[in-house]
Amino acid sequence: MNLKIAVLAGDGIGPEVILQAKKALYAIGLVFDHEFVFEDAFVGAIAIEKTGNPLPEQTLNLCLNTDAVLFGAIGDPKYDNNPDAKVRPEQGLLKLRKSLGLFANIRPIKPYSSLLNSSPLKKEIIEGVDFILFRELTGGVYFGEKKLNESGTIASDLCEYSEEEITRITHLAFKSAQNRRKKVTMVDKANVLETSRLWRRVVKKVSQDYPDVALDFLFVDNAAMQIILNPRQFDVILTENLFGDILSDEASVITGSIGLLASASLGKTNALFEPIHGSYPQATGKNIANPIASVLSAAMLLEHFGLHKEAKKVYEAVEKAIEYNVVTVDLNTDSKFGTNEVGDFIANFI
Amino acid sequence: MNLKIAVLAGDGIGPEVILQAKKALYAIGLVFDHEFVFEDAFVGAIAIEKTGNPLPEQTLNLCLNTDAVLFGAIGDPKYDNNPDAKVRPEQGLLKLRKSLGLFANIRPIKPYSSLLNSSPLKKEIIEGVDFILFRELTGGVYFGEKKLNESGTIASDLCEYSEEEITRITHLAFKSAQNRRKKVTMVDKANVLETSRLWRRVVKKVSQDYPDVALDFLFVDNAAMQIILNPRQFDVILTENLFGDILSDEASVITGSIGLLASASLGKTNALFEPIHGSYPQATGKNIANPIASVLSAAMLLEHFGLHKEAKKVYEAVEKAIEYNVVTVDLNTDSKFGTNEVGDFIANFI
Ligand SMILES: CC(C)[C@H](C(=O)O)[C@@H](O)C(=O)O
Numbered sequence: 235m236n237l238k239i240a241v242l243a244g245d246g247i248g249p250e251v252i253l254q255a256k257k258a259l260y261a262i263g264l265v266f267d268h269e270f271v272f273e274d275a276f277v278g279a280i281a282i283e284k285t286g287n288p289l290p291e292q293t294l295n296l297c298l299n300t301d302a303v304l305f306g307a308i309g310d311p312k313y314d315n316n317p318d319a320k321v322r323p324e325q326g327l328l329k330l331r332k333s334l335g336l337f338a339n340i341r342p343i344k345p346y347s348s349l350l351n352s353s354p355l356k357k358e359i360i361e362g363v364d365f366i367l368f369r370e371l372t373g374g375v376y377f378g379e380k381k382l383n384e385s386g387t388i389a390s391d392l393c394e395y396s397e398e399e400i401t402r403i404t405h406l407a408f409k410s411a412q413n414r415r416k417k418v419t420m421v422d423k424a425n426v427l428e429t430s431r432l433w434r435r436v437v438k439k440v441s442q443d444y445p446d447v448a449l450d451f452l453f454v455d456n457a458a459m460q461i462i463l464n465p466r467q468f469d470v471i472l473t474e475n476l477f478g479d480i481l482s483d484e485a486s487v488i489t490g491s492i493g494l495l496a497s498a499s500l501g502k503t504n505a506l507f508e509p510i511h512g513s514y515p516q517a518t519g520k521n522i523a524n525p526i527a528s529v530l531s532a533a534m535l536l537e538h539f540g541l542h543k544e545a546k547k548v549y550e551a552v553e554k555a556i557e558y559n560v561v562t563v564d565l566n567t568d569s570k571f572g573t574n575e576v577g578d579f580i581a582n583f584i
Numbered sequence: 585m586n587l588k589i590a591v592l593a594g595d596g597i598g599p600e601v602i603l604q605a606k607k608a609l610y611a612i613g614l615v616f617d618h619e620f621v622f623e624d625a626f627v628g629a630i631a632i633e634k635t636g637n638p639l640p641e642q643t644l645n646l647c648l649n650t651d652a653v654l655f656g657a658i659g660d661p662k663y664d665n666n667p668d669a670k671v672r673p674e675q676g677l678l679k680l681r682k683s684l685g686l687f688a689n690i691r692p693i694k695p696y697s698s699l700l701n702s703s704p705l706k707k708e709i710i711e712g713v714d715f716i717l718f719r720e721l722t723g724g725v726y727f728g729e730k731k732l733n734e735s736g737t738i739a740s741d742l743c744e745y746s747e748e749e750i751t752r753i754t755h756l757a758f759k760s761a762q763n764r765r766k767k768v769t770m771v772d773k774a775n776v777l778e779t780s781r782l783w784r785r786v787v788k789k790v791s792q793d794y795p796d797v798a799l800d801f802l803f804v805d806n807a808a809m810q811i812i813l814n815p816r817q818f819d820v821i822l823t824e825n826l827f828g829d830i831l832s833d834e835a836s837v838i839t840g841s842i843g844l845l846a847s848a849s850l851g852k853t854n855a856l857f858e859p860i861h862g863s864y865p866q867a868t869g870k871n872i873a874n875p876i877a878s879v880l881s882a883a884m885l886l887e888h889f890g891l892h893k894e895a896k897k898v899y900e901a902v903e904k905a906i907e908y909n910v911v912t913v914d915l916n917t918d919s920k921f922g923t924n925e926v927g928d929f930i931a932n933f934i
């Protein structure tokens with residue numbers, strides 16, 4: 235297979251970890267005889283520095299004209315601590331999601347058996363956990379109108395959803411459940427929010443096309459508890475943008491490290507793959523960031539293009555790295571391995 | 585002291601658990617020679633059944649003219665599963681909060697040492713945890729304009745905040761921190777939301793009045809992780825309405841049971857005390873609901889009126905109940921004690 239992949243490494247540890255994902259893909263290409271062509275482009279704070287724009291036109295055009303995007307991380311404390319900044323790195327990511335129509339963000343949560351002890355949760359709670367979170371990614375309060383009055387004393391954000399936006403991701407979630415344990419849990423705040431009530435109505439309607447899949451509902455406050463109290467109850471979680479942001483990061487604690495979690499963002503014609511962690515500025519350049527989430531993003535990319543054998547090989551390599559304790563300090567405080575060494579081990583294994 | 589207390593037991597297990605709180609207050613009254621006069625009123629689903637209104641005028645008037653409100657729980661699955669219901673129990677609670685101006689909801693999180701093993705989190709994670717969450721309670725998306733277009737295909741909720749709303753709760757949070765470990769963590773999503781950026785600006789400004797208190801910021805997705813990964817880092821958490829709803833329920837897992845957590849909701853002139861759990865309809869009438877959260881709400885009420893010795897007595901009684909294992913099934917699966925027995929033990933101890 236021939237794939238053109240846009241590589242947007244972004245800020246902070248982004249470039250270091252994405253480099254390891256590229257190494258893994260390169261190794262896969264050699265072994266399985268595929269040609270992956272990488273094209274790098276700027277996004278986020280680094281793009282602001284270089285061009286004044288967190289998503290330069292050139293980057294967007296590249297992404298629109300490639301088979302897939304491999305994304306690192308964006309963000310810089312310089313902007314976070316300045317509420318008055320007009321241009322922010324995150325705008326680059328949000329605009330990219332919107333422009334590529336990436337409406338579904340998919341995050342699998344499944345702890346590695348050799349890491350069951352590195353979670354803050356007890357082993358008996360997380361053993362056997364295996365669920366996928368479907369987060370709506372191009373709607374809700376992220377993209378609604380934002381206002382600030384002239385005197386700067388009143389601000390607002392609008393959360394808006396349409397039936398169509400809800401329908402398309404709901405179908406993806408139910409299809410995924412059909413290939414799994416056949417259960418969808420919709421998370422919302424329908425006792426308070428009008429948008430949540432629309433979600434409930436639409437999801438109920440769509441669910442009728444999938445009579446073999448069970449559907450239940452949880453309020454988001456309760457869901458935030460249940461993910462910790464009894465995460466085994468979940469198969470597919472379906473939720474809106476902001477709730478998905480919060481719950482997926484929360485759920486990452488189950489696996490022991492956010493450095494292990496990858497995500498796929500899918501649209502009708504485009505696809506983007508990224509680790510769920512952020513740019514982790516404190517770790518930048520120190521060769522300590524965990525590259526596994528990025529490598530697993532590459533594996534999700536392979537799966538997306540039907541390269542299942544290839545993806546399996548990457549998963550195997552990651553499992554071996556973990557089994558042999560070739561991991562970064564987040565997983566083993568005594569580790570002498572850095573980002574590069576873990577990446578090399580994985581590429582060599584492949 | 586002479587206190588007139590409005591008792592709004594509400595739905596589900598509300599009446600059962602609130603009865604135990606009344607018993608405890610009654611005992612305190614006897615021992616310390618105070619007169620507590622209770623007046624009952626309807627709220628929530630039961631109020632809709634009786635009057636068509638989740639917050640009947642009579643109930644509201646009573647609350648406006650008492651020293652404090654003791655609140656049980658509201659909610660009924662009948663309404664949750666019907667996105668088209670025009671009247672909902674939750675509206676009663678929200679309207680009550682707004683009408684009484686209860687802008688600050690305060691939830692202490694501190695595990696009992698004898699219960700360190702009943703949390704899904706490892707003992708070494710939760711040992712020594714002691715923080716308070718300040719949740720803004722009368723603003724944000726809970727109270728912003730809600731819209732549904734005529735064809736029922738587009739819905740929206742507006743999240744709005746003013747400088748004034750942010751300022752008043754921020755002062756409370758910083759004052760509380762001054763009496764504690766002198767650290768406030770503001771939780772928001774300032775990399776995306778305009779309201780969060782207003783929060784950051786205002787909180788920074790107010791913080792200048794409290795030079796002895798350290799201030800830091802966390803994005804809500806990261807906060808949802810940190811509460812599980814390293815809850816000891818927190819002293820006072822300050823956040824807006826919806827984030828506070830999610831994070832405080834999440835934080836309840838630290839203590840092993842949501843049945844142990846009480847909250848105070850304060851305004852300029854009014855105060856309401858309630859367990860943080862919901863109406864738990866499956867348990868209604870079975871004498872299995874944990875009354876401790878309600879009893880602790882009563883203790884917070886006593887503290888609010890400066891009755892510290894009295895509150896301490898209630899805390900002691902609860903600790904004894906836990907120590908002697910006179911607890912409900914949520915804390916001890918083999919327990920033969922029910923809601924009533926736990927309540928009686930506490931009242932007798934007092
Ligand atoms: C960086 C930020 C805008 C982003 C989000 O909130 O969507 C991130 O937290 C994520 O989850 O991908």
Ligand SMILES: CC(C)[C@H](C(=O)O)[C@@H](O)C(=O)O
Nearest residue numbers: 425426455658659674677829
């Ligand atoms: C019942 C519901 C409206 C309420 C809320 O979300 O505020 C509850 O979850 C709470 O936290 O008190």
